[in-house]
Amino acid sequence: MKKLLLFGFDDLPAVLAVAAAVAPMGIEAVPVGRREYDRPLEMLAGLAPGGEASASATGPLGGRMIVLCGLEEQLDTVLPVLAKAGAGPECLKAVLTAHNRRWSGRKLFAELDRERRAFQKGGRP
16 A cells, blocks of 8 residues: 555645656555545554544645655655645644544644654654
8 A cells, every 4th residue: 555645635636746757666646535534544544443523623724745655765865746736844744553543633733743843843753
C-alpha cells in the first residue's frame, strides 16, 4: 500500500498536481474531506475497517498536511517530487507509524504544527 493522505487540499488543481506527480511512482493520492479529519489515520489509509464519518467537526485544520503511508523506503524520492508539485515546506508531512496510526488527522496536524512552531522559535518540541 503506497498512499498519500491529503489534508487541507481544498482546491482540485492542488490535488491533481500532487496526484499526477506521484502516479508514475505507483502512489495513490487520497484527498481527505473535512468530515473525515477526526477519523483514525489507519482507517483513512485502508488499514482498518471504517465507520461512519463524524459530522460534528468539519472545520479546517489551519493548513495542509500529507501523511505518507507505506513509503518509508522512498522518502528521499517522494519528498522532492511533492515539493515540485506545490507541497513544499509550508505543507506539514508525516509518515504513518505504529505510534500515530490510531490518531486522527486533526490530532496529528496539531502535534506537527506544535513541533514546527517550537523549532521555529529555536526550542525543542
